Every structure is written in structure tokens, then in C-alpha cells.
Amino acid sequence: MADTLPSHASVVVIGGGIMGCSTLYHLAKMGVTDAILLERNALTSGTTWHSAAQVRALRHSRNLTRMIQYSVDLYSQLEKETGQSVGWIQKGSLSIATTPDRLTHVKRQEALAHAYGIDAWSVSAGEAKERWPLMNAEDVLGAVWSPDDGRVSPSDVCAALVKGAKSLGAKIFERTGVTGILTENGRITGVETDKGTVMCDAIALCTGLWSREVGAMAGAEVPALACEHFYLLTKPIDGITGNTPTLSDHDSHLYIRDDSGGLLVGCFEPMGKPIAPGVLNESFEFGLLPEDWDHFEPMMMNALHRLPALETAEVKMLLNGPESFTPDGTFMLGETAETHGLFLGCGLNSVGIASGGGAGMNLAHAIVHGRTAYDLSEADAKRFAPVFNSVEHLMARAPEILGTHYDIAYPGKQLKTARDLRRLPLDAEYRKAGAHMGQVYGWERPLYFGKTAEPQMTFGRPDWFGNVEAEVTAAHEKAAIFDASPFxxxxxxxxxxxxxxxxxxxxxxxxxxxxxxxxxxxxxxxxxxxxxxxxxxxxxxxxxxxxxxxxxxxxxxxxxxxxxxxxxxxxxxxxxxxxxxxxxxxxxxxxxxxxxxxxxxxxxxxxxxxxxxxxxxxxxxxxxxxxxxxxxxxxxxxxxxxxxxxxxxAVPAGLFAQSSMRIEKGFCAMGHELDSDVTPIAAGLGFALRKAGGYIGADAVETARASGETARIVSLTLDDGTAVPLGHEPVYLDGKIVGQTSSCAFGYRIGKPVALAHLHHPLADGTRVQVDIARTLFDATVTCGPLFDPDGARMKPVPAEA
Missing domain, CATH: 3.30.1360.120 (Probable tRNA modification gtpase trme; domain 1)
Incomplete structure (x- = not known):
């Protein structure tokens, strides 16, 4: 490693785990060959070294999936480029279901995989047993098999990234602790270390468990907190020969694979154990936390049920290694709101190895080009309300986030911890009216009214269906109040x-x-x-x-x-x-x-x-x-x-009613139909642009218009009134995927389930398509425009009655 710090570097990467190594490598690839990496201990000595290192491509959005697919391609390419093996083992993954709702969940994932071009298909319980013979499959209802998933050696991946970065001129400084971050007028100017000061134009903050404290040095909010994370390792057992697929038993909160002839059994238990800031200090190098068998016992019982061979297996250790978690379970990537030139690549929520290759590329891209390579607004470093940076709130929320890692993605599901952080001016009135609250940017917002009991989570028609219907009916026939105060x-x-x-x-x-x-x-x-x-x-x-x-x-x-x-x-x-x-x-x-x-x-x-x-x-x-x-x-x-x-x-109405009515009207929303990959032309919003230009992006819009780009967001009406689309479902025409839903609801004024959808290519009004909901195809009709009141007459002034 390098010995003498330079007086200046274009970019300083802080942190030598998977994110730091990947970011440095990609900065060098993008021409920032004077970039340096600072690590206060040794490379990979934080959380990277003890990662289970699973690489599963499918995520809940196209671009997060795309990011991990990039990681897979990168790790394969690194071996050829650097000669350093990354330990890639591609044996696939098997996700089993032991409850009807989990089966629906994994079938929704299978449908999503098809939309994103990933190999995945349903298999029976018997076929699942064939792929994992040691598994007790008596209670398994079905499974989804993903053959392209695998795992790597985390230390070897980082070694390859470092080798590649150094070959391009980047430098790494281990045993170099950051003691301060220099700013001027809200901009990064340099980094102070225990070996001297380096002036710089930008910092990539990739410090894992310690990111909140390091970000504070630069006046930035970085809401991430460490939790204890467990996996069991056994000595070799009969029946494990070679490498196995990763077995995901999420109903039991478990993931399982082979390890050196034995088993690795990891868990994301329903409620984790937080680690207060300061407990893990600069001396925590290649460190682990004490075994906690009492905490792990419920997961052990689940594992014994799934793997009877564990009863006679000899335990090697119960590994307890810290991981960092954010308030919503997605990492933070990009420039901070508070400090210009400070870029975050942290809060990986225990998927650092899978995400690291693509996330590092996108972070480097953001530093060099001012934006990520594609829309990653769901991971935007600026998405959290300041209230979430509170230690009290993080200590409550992070353990729940660990537990939601394997949750069933029910519509309307709400987190339970760190609630009531911000109340609307009418909070008391809404609660008196039986509001069921949902948290958005820390605000408690009414989702629907008239709640008499906690709603049961389901993929079918929800408990609140009638409540929302009454609110929409009130707005349609009389008058309703929608609260936009937290906008x-x-x-x-x-x-x-x-x-x-x-x-x-x-x-x-x-x-x-x-x-x-x-x-x-x-x-x-x-x-x-x-x-x-x-x-x-x-x-x-x-x-x-x-x-x-x-x-x-x-x-x-x-x-x-x-x-x-x-x-x-x-x-x-x-x-x-x-x-x-x-x-x-x-x-x-x-x-x-x-x-x-x-x-x-x-x-x-x-x-x-x-x-x-x-x-x-x-x-x-x-x-x-x-x-x-x-x-x-x-x-x-x-x-x-x-x-x-x-x-x-007038009666109060909640967000669920508003969403239903918005979708019926074909109104687009950020994070659903609109993002930084979509132009106004593609969204059908070209009419709202100034023809004279003069605004940021005007030239690019005209280029898109001249290239023949046309509107590709359409409305869908499903024939079957009992269908429950949720969003992200593939849309089929003649057996081929032609698009994907983005916003879905029951359209009470239409009397049918409705959706907005992105199409790959325009389709004519009235085209008949099919929507894949958990691998069942539902017939639907395309409408190129709003489903309700297409000419907008009802929104215009209505004279008061005498």
C-alpha cells in the first residue's frame, strides 16, 4: 500500500470495505486516477470480511435489480482483468413457501423476475426437495428456483477491486484514520487524518457502521445504525458434498447454504438487537460480538425443523457480526443535502456484497457526472427527514428493519417503531375520526378513516375496501377533505x-x-x-x-x-x-x-x-x-x-382514496410513473413544457421529441373485479412482456381494478393485454388517457346551488 499521503486528491474515499473498494475502482475506471482510499485499520476489517456474501439479483425495482446484475457481471470480469479469483460460486437459490401468502409473495417475485429478464420459475415441493435433499419439505407448499444466483468470497472481491484500482493509479492508505473533514461555505475542501491533511474536491463516505459519526464531521445527516447479525456455522456433516444452492426459508426467517462441508444457517429474526453509537470504536478490527444463544434460540428451533441433520451436527460457532441498517431498509447513495461534495455510499442493510459492485459504480458515476448511471431515487441520500437521524429513533427502528428483511410484501403494511415523530395540525381530529395512519417522511398521514380494528394483511381485497369506497363516493357525490399539509x-x-x-x-x-x-x-x-x-x-x-x-x-x-x-x-x-x-x-x-x-x-x-x-x-x-x-x-x-x-x-378522506382517484384520472406521480429515467414526452406531459425553452433540460427534451419519442404511459382496466394488482406487475401482449404496471388500485368510480403502466412501445387505445398477478394472467384493456372524466369537465368550477 502507499506510504505518503498526497497533498491533494480529486476524490477521497473513506472506508475500505466492499463499497469503498468498489467506488475507488470505478473512479479510476472513469478517469479519476488520483483518487485515494483511506482506511483506519485494514481493508475489509469492518463488516465486509464476515459477510455471507450472497448475490441474489432480484430486487423490488428494475434499477436495483439492474444494479446487482452489474455486480454479477463485474465480479466475473474482475477475474479476467486482474487475475485475482473472486470465489464466484453459481449454484442458484431456492425460495420456499410454507404459507399461502408466502407462496403468493414468491410467485409475485417470479413474475417480477420475468419482467426484469431474470431466470426464475416455480417448482413443486417435491422438486424443491430434490434440489435440497437435507430439507424437511413436509410443510412446503411450493418454491421458486433462480439458477443464476450465487455467492463470492468478500475478501477476494475487494482484493480484485483494489488490484484493478491500483493498476490505474489510485492509491490506498491503510492505518490512516480520519480525524476531521474540512468544509468552506457548505462545500468539501479536505480531509484531516492522523497522518496529515489531504485537500480534495469530493469525498465518498463508505464507512459502514461508523457513517453517521463520520458524516457529522462534515455537518451531514446519515441515519444509519448497527445491529447484531447472526449466523451459525457447523463442522462438516453427512449429506453436504460440494456446493449447494442457497435455501431461503423466509417464513422461518432463515437462509441456509453449505460452508466448508458443513452448514451456514443465517437469520433475519423479527426484531434485531441494536448497537448504540460508540460501542464499536476504532479498535473494532476484524471483530465479532459475543455469541447470544438465548436470542438465537427461536431461530435455532426453526432451523432444526427445516434441517433435521442439525440435531446431530457439531457447532463450530455462532457468528455475531454487526451490520448497518437505515430507517427504510435501503442503502444511501449520492450527494448529501447539507454538504456539497460529500457523497454517501453506506447503510447497505446486509446486502453489501450483492449491491457493492453496482452501487460503487453508481456512486463513482454520481461523483464524476453529477448523477447516478440510472434512476436510484429510492436510495437517494437526501430522502430521510431530519427526525430520523435521532439516535433514539434509530435505536428503535433499525432492529425492526433487520426483521423486515424477509417480510411478505403485503400492500399497506406499516412499520411499528419510531412512529408519531411528526403530527399533522389536524392529527387529533383525524384520530377521533378513526384514521388508520401511515408514515411518510416522518409524518403520520391518514390512509383511510373509520377504522374499528387493526387491518389484517392480505393479498386479496383489503379490510379497508369499504372505508375507501365511502370516501371516494363522498368526494364524487358530495364533498371530501384531503389533507395536503405535509407536502x-x-x-x-x-x-x-x-x-x-x-x-x-x-x-x-x-x-x-x-x-x-x-x-x-x-x-x-x-x-x-x-x-x-x-x-x-x-x-x-x-x-x-x-x-x-x-x-x-x-x-x-x-x-x-x-x-x-x-x-x-x-x-x-x-x-x-x-x-x-x-x-x-x-x-x-x-x-x-x-x-x-x-x-x-x-x-x-x-x-x-x-x-x-x-x-x-x-x-x-x-x-x-x-x-x-x-x-x-x-x-x-x-x-x-x-x-x-x-x-x-364535508368528510375526511385518506391517501388510499386519493391514490385510487389519481390513478383513475391518469395523473402521474414521482417515484411511480416519473423518475430521472423518464422524459416528459414519454410521460405524456409534453403539453406542460414551454416551447421557447430556456430551462434546464430543454435541449435534451427537444432531442427526444425529434427522435420520435412518444407517450408510453397508459391506463389499464382489468376485467375481473376481484383482481388485486399492486404495482410492478408485468403486462403481456400475445405472450410477450410489453410493459409493467406502476400504480394500481381499485377504481371505485370505474367499478374495476385500474392501473397506470409503462409500455416498452406505444399500443393503440382499446388493445387487449394481460396483467401477471402472482403468475395468474388477468385480462385488461389499454386506454390512452384517463379512465374517468377524460375531458376534465368535473374539475372545473361548479356553481353553488341556490
């Missing part, structure tokens, strides 16, 4: 407010005061960074409404593009409440509350008003396809406003 609100003020927004927004932000503008926020590739609603409240004053979980990301984006403009940006999210009053009875209710003039506000217009004596701004628009307003008032006045509206006959 991010950013005030943009100053002489250059219009010029600034004309640069960062693709929509018609130059409209006169009193206008509401829907606009895309694009990057230089002409794909979505965000989609927002803008209210022009004055000549030099705008209010931007952004997604609930996008406020940190979007605010960072706007601030970093505001240089050179005389504007001020302020996050006023918690200062105001916003209630959507929607339905044909909305005008009568508003008039009864003393706001007779409210109905005079034109479509996509905003104006000040008084409702029940409360100063508000009312914007005429609708996310649910019914006439009404989004009414914004001071947060402290929300209770009075809500009391007046409900006294007039």
Missing part, C-alpha cells in the same frame, strides 16, 4: 424569482400573479428531478408545492441552482396547513362558511379569501378529478377551518 412548501421571493424559476422549471412560470402552474423540474438529460405545483402569489413571490418525501432533495436542488439569482428560498412547510375540499358539494359548503366568492376562482388560479373568518389562499385545481380547491391557511388555524368544513357536510 413540502418552498417560498421563492426576490427580484429574480421569475427568472430563477424559468431556469429551473420547464412549465409556464411567467404567468401573471394569481396563477397556478403545474411544472416539471428537469435535469440536463431532460428527465424528471421533480414535478411540482407553483402558485404565483405576487410579482416577486411564488410558493412551490413539492412531494412530501421530496422536500429535502428538492430544496437542495433549487438552492444549488440559485447561484447568480437575487432570490431567497424558505422552507415554510410546517407554517401552513393545506386542505383539499373536493366534490360537487364543495361550492355550497364554501358559501355556507362565508366564502361565496370562492367559486369565482378560475381553474388553475389562486386567490386570497376568507373561510369561516380565517384568512386563506384558495387554489382551484384537483388531484382527484373532482371540483374544488386546495385551501392553505396558517397551521394554527387548521382546526377551525376543518371544523367549519365538516360542519358544512
Amino acid at each position: 413540502g412548501k418552498i417560498d421563492v421571493t426576490g427580484p429574480d424569482a421569475e427568472a430563477f424559476l424559468a431556469r429551473v422549471c420547464a412549465g409556464h412560470v411567467g404567468r401573471k400573479p394569481g396563477s397556478v402552474i403545474y411544472t416539471a423540474v428537469l435535469n440536463d438529460r431532460g428527465t424528471f428531478e421533480s414535478d411540482i405545483t407553483v402558485q404565483r402569489l405576487g410579482a416577486e413571490r411564488y410558493r412551490l408545492f413539492v412531494g412530501t418525501n421530496a422536500i429535502k432533495r428538492d430544496l437542495a436542488w433549487f438552492r444549488r441552482h440559485s447561484e447568480g439569482f437575487d432570490v431567497a428560498l424558505a422552507d415554510v412547510t410546517e407554517d401552513y396547513a393545506t386542505l383539499g375540499l373536493m366534490g360537487p358539494d364543495a361550492a355550497r359548503i364554501a358559501a355556507a362558511c362565508g366564502a361565496e366568492g370562492l367559486d369565482g376562482i378560475g381553474y388553475f388560479r389562486v386567490a386570497p379569501a376568507r373561510i369561516a373568518g380565517i384568512e386563506v389562499t384558495a387554489a382551484r385545481l384537483s388531484y382527484v378529478g373532482e371540483a374544488g380547491w386546495e385551501i392553505t391557511c396558517a397551521a394554527a388555524e387548521a382546526s377551525r377551518l376543518y371544523a367549519a368544513l365538516t360542519a358544512g357536510g
Whole structure:
């Protein structure tokens, strides 16, 4: 390894595990040959060395799957490139099901695998037994076989990555501890170590268990916490010859494979054991934690049931090695909101080896090119609310996240820990109305109302079906209240407010005061960074409404593009409440509350008003396809406003009703239909773009338009009213996959299950297709546009009845 630190490096990678080694390798491959890696102990001495190192390609999204497929290809290529074996063993994986719901879950995964081009197919319990003869298969209902999965040697993979990086000029410094991070005006300038200072332009923070503390050196929030993680190793046993597939018995919280002629039995138990910050210090090198047989005992009983041979096996050890977990179970990758030039590659949630190759490539890509190679917004380093960086909340949440690793992906399932962190202004009123709450960006938001008992999780028609139907019916026939208070609100003020927004927004932000503008926020590739609603409240004053979980990301984006403009940006999210009053009875209710003039506000217009004596701004628009307003008032006045509206006959409605109505209207949403891989043209939103250009991404949009790109998001209506699509299902035409669903719900105004779907190529209106729900094909019809009220007549002003 290198001896003398350079005075400057373009990029400093901190941490010598799989993420650090992969990131350094890819930086060097991308031409950053002066990059260096700092490791305070020895390479792989944190958590990488004791990884079970499974590489299973399928993940819940196309791009996470694509990322791991890249890892598989990379690990194979490294052997040829460097001569260093990575210990790749490709014996496949077998996922068994012992309950009907688990069988549905694995069949949904099989369908997803087909959509993503991965080999996977269902096998019977008997066939599963043939592939794993030591397994007790008496209670197995079925399984899915994935032949291309495998495992590697973690230390060998890192050795190959390091060898490749060094051959290109990158340098590694072991036994070099970081003692401080230098910043100036919110930007990275250097790294202080116990061997000197290195000035740099960017830092890749790949410090695993210690990432939260190292990030704090640079003023950044990194919500990740270590938990204990267990696997049992036995001495050689009869029946294990050579290498076996990985056996996943997720109903028992177990994964199982061979190890040196014996067995490796690992678990993700329902509730893990957190490790408080500071317990694992700089001396924790190639370290393990004490065996805890009491904690492991329930998993051991499950293992004895699945593998009777364990009863006579000789135990080698119960390995207890720490792993880091995030508040939602997905890693953090990309630049932080707080500190420019600080990039995170951490919180791998025990899938570091599988993810490391592709995640390291994407992190290097983000550093060099300013973006990941493809959309990874679900892993965006800026996605967590600041409240989640609290040690108290992490200590509660991380153990549950460990346990959810093998959960069944039920629709509507909610986490139980670290709840009630942020309450809406109307929280008390909603709970009194029987709200079932869901957590979004730390906020507790009502999913539906009238709950009388905790809902049972199911893949069939949910317990809340009738509750949501009543809410949609109220909005459609009378009036309902949808709470948009947790949507991010950013005030943009100053002489250059219009010029600034004309640069960062693709929509018609130059409209006169009193206008509401829907606009895309694009990057230089002409794909979505965000989609927002803008209210022009004055000549030099705008209010931007952004997604609930996008406020940190979007605010960072706007601030970093505001240089050179005389504007001020302020996050006023918690200062105001916003209630959507929607339905044909909305005008009568508003008039009864003393706001007779409210109905005079034109479509996509905003104006000040008084409702029940409360100063508000009312914007005429609708996310649910019914006439009404989004009414914004001071947060402290929300209770009075809500009391007046409900006294007039409006009823509260939750997110499930809103989603159903949104999908019926064909309205796209970030993270579902829209992301940084999708252009407005492909999303059918070209009409909302300024023809004159001048905005970020305009040239790329015109290139896409000139190349013949067309809208590829369509609506689907399923014939079978009992079908329950959830999203990500493959769409078939004539036996071939032609697309995938993105948002799904029951359409109460349509009377059928409905979906929005991305197609690989346009299909004609009325085309008959099939949707694969857990390997059962359901007939559906394509509609090129909204399913409900396609001309939008119901969203326009409706005069109040006399």
C-alpha cells in the first residue's frame, strides 16, 4: 500500500470495505486516477470480511435489480482483468413457501423476475426437495428456483477491486484514520487524518457502521445504525458434498447454504438487537460480538425443523457480526443535502456484497457526472427527514428493519417503531375520526378513516375496501377533505424569482400573479428531478408545492441552482396547513362558511379569501378529478377551518382514496410513473413544457421529441373485479412482456381494478393485454388517457346551488 499521503486528491474515499473498494475502482475506471482510499485499520476489517456474501439479483425495482446484475457481471470480469479469483460460486437459490401468502409473495417475485429478464420459475415441493435433499419439505407448499444466483468470497472481491484500482493509479492508505473533514461555505475542501491533511474536491463516505459519526464531521445527516447479525456455522456433516444452492426459508426467517462441508444457517429474526453509537470504536478490527444463544434460540428451533441433520451436527460457532441498517431498509447513495461534495455510499442493510459492485459504480458515476448511471431515487441520500437521524429513533427502528428483511410484501403494511415523530395540525381530529395512519417522511398521514380494528394483511381485497369506497363516493357525490399539509412548501421571493424559476422549471412560470402552474423540474438529460405545483402569489413571490418525501432533495436542488439569482428560498412547510375540499358539494359548503366568492376562482388560479373568518389562499385545481380547491391557511388555524368544513357536510378522506382517484384520472406521480429515467414526452406531459425553452433540460427534451419519442404511459382496466394488482406487475401482449404496471388500485368510480403502466412501445387505445398477478394472467384493456372524466369537465368550477 502507499506510504505518503498526497497533498491533494480529486476524490477521497473513506472506508475500505466492499463499497469503498468498489467506488475507488470505478473512479479510476472513469478517469479519476488520483483518487485515494483511506482506511483506519485494514481493508475489509469492518463488516465486509464476515459477510455471507450472497448475490441474489432480484430486487423490488428494475434499477436495483439492474444494479446487482452489474455486480454479477463485474465480479466475473474482475477475474479476467486482474487475475485475482473472486470465489464466484453459481449454484442458484431456492425460495420456499410454507404459507399461502408466502407462496403468493414468491410467485409475485417470479413474475417480477420475468419482467426484469431474470431466470426464475416455480417448482413443486417435491422438486424443491430434490434440489435440497437435507430439507424437511413436509410443510412446503411450493418454491421458486433462480439458477443464476450465487455467492463470492468478500475478501477476494475487494482484493480484485483494489488490484484493478491500483493498476490505474489510485492509491490506498491503510492505518490512516480520519480525524476531521474540512468544509468552506457548505462545500468539501479536505480531509484531516492522523497522518496529515489531504485537500480534495469530493469525498465518498463508505464507512459502514461508523457513517453517521463520520458524516457529522462534515455537518451531514446519515441515519444509519448497527445491529447484531447472526449466523451459525457447523463442522462438516453427512449429506453436504460440494456446493449447494442457497435455501431461503423466509417464513422461518432463515437462509441456509453449505460452508466448508458443513452448514451456514443465517437469520433475519423479527426484531434485531441494536448497537448504540460508540460501542464499536476504532479498535473494532476484524471483530465479532459475543455469541447470544438465548436470542438465537427461536431461530435455532426453526432451523432444526427445516434441517433435521442439525440435531446431530457439531457447532463450530455462532457468528455475531454487526451490520448497518437505515430507517427504510435501503442503502444511501449520492450527494448529501447539507454538504456539497460529500457523497454517501453506506447503510447497505446486509446486502453489501450483492449491491457493492453496482452501487460503487453508481456512486463513482454520481461523483464524476453529477448523477447516478440510472434512476436510484429510492436510495437517494437526501430522502430521510431530519427526525430520523435521532439516535433514539434509530435505536428503535433499525432492529425492526433487520426483521423486515424477509417480510411478505403485503400492500399497506406499516412499520411499528419510531412512529408519531411528526403530527399533522389536524392529527387529533383525524384520530377521533378513526384514521388508520401511515408514515411518510416522518409524518403520520391518514390512509383511510373509520377504522374499528387493526387491518389484517392480505393479498386479496383489503379490510379497508369499504372505508375507501365511502370516501371516494363522498368526494364524487358530495364533498371530501384531503389533507395536503405535509407536502413540502418552498417560498421563492426576490427580484429574480421569475427568472430563477424559468431556469429551473420547464412549465409556464411567467404567468401573471394569481396563477397556478403545474411544472416539471428537469435535469440536463431532460428527465424528471421533480414535478411540482407553483402558485404565483405576487410579482416577486411564488410558493412551490413539492412531494412530501421530496422536500429535502428538492430544496437542495433549487438552492444549488440559485447561484447568480437575487432570490431567497424558505422552507415554510410546517407554517401552513393545506386542505383539499373536493366534490360537487364543495361550492355550497364554501358559501355556507362565508366564502361565496370562492367559486369565482378560475381553474388553475389562486386567490386570497376568507373561510369561516380565517384568512386563506384558495387554489382551484384537483388531484382527484373532482371540483374544488386546495385551501392553505396558517397551521394554527387548521382546526377551525376543518371544523367549519365538516360542519358544512364535508368528510375526511385518506391517501388510499386519493391514490385510487389519481390513478383513475391518469395523473402521474414521482417515484411511480416519473423518475430521472423518464422524459416528459414519454410521460405524456409534453403539453406542460414551454416551447421557447430556456430551462434546464430543454435541449435534451427537444432531442427526444425529434427522435420520435412518444407517450408510453397508459391506463389499464382489468376485467375481473376481484383482481388485486399492486404495482410492478408485468403486462403481456400475445405472450410477450410489453410493459409493467406502476400504480394500481381499485377504481371505485370505474367499478374495476385500474392501473397506470409503462409500455416498452406505444399500443393503440382499446388493445387487449394481460396483467401477471402472482403468475395468474388477468385480462385488461389499454386506454390512452384517463379512465374517468377524460375531458376534465368535473374539475372545473361548479356553481353553488341556490
